[in-house]
Amino acid sequence: MIRYLWSHRSKPSRRGKWLKCWLKRAYHFPRLIVLSWRVASLRWNNATVEEPVAIAPLITNGPCSRLSVGKNSSLGRIELHLHESICIGRHVVISDGCRLLTASHNIHSRQWEQVARPIQIDDWAWIATGAMILPGVHVGRAAVVAAGAVVSKNVPAAAIVAGNPARVIGQRRATELDFNPIESNALFEAWLNDALKS
Secondary structure: OHHHHHHOOOOOOOHHHHHHHHHHHHHHHHHHHHHHHHHHHHHHOOOEEOOOOEEOOOEEEOOHHHEEEOOOOEEOOOEEEOOOOEEEOOOOEEOOOOEEEOEEEOOOOOOOOEEEOOEEEOOOOEEOOOOEEOOOOEEOOOOEEOOOOEEOOOEOOOEEEEOOOOEEEEEOOOOOOOOOHHHHOHHHHHHHOOOOOO
């Protein structure tokens, strides 16, 4: 992560911006080390993680080898139940308090056996605070899952879903998106943004 940020760092030319940039980098460097360690730990446990990503402390249940996270994605403090694979695309935002569950139990069976199905979240999707994604759900490209929604069915591309159970309540106006979720993260802002806010 640090190598990526160093090679892609912005290089302000004005002395004031240069100083502000490096002060901000120094201030956030300890947290950047912790983030880099978190990403490295996921990789050592066989998760597939592209760089750069912003990943808060996760609660994982199951082998990390079933987790895949695309670059420029931002994962808050979330729970990942990895009884099956969870594939998170690029430029995805999953806010704090979300739970992604890949398994449940067969309530019609006498043995009440576990039934596991993968979760797929496509590029540019946003899963808002406290949402729950249930087994087998595919969240389409640029879709939005509202805060607190419980998603049990696939979400079409660019759809906005809300409620329990989640239902389509609208469509995103822009389906071709051009933003980088991690650039608004303070750890990355001083490294990647060409023009820092004054």
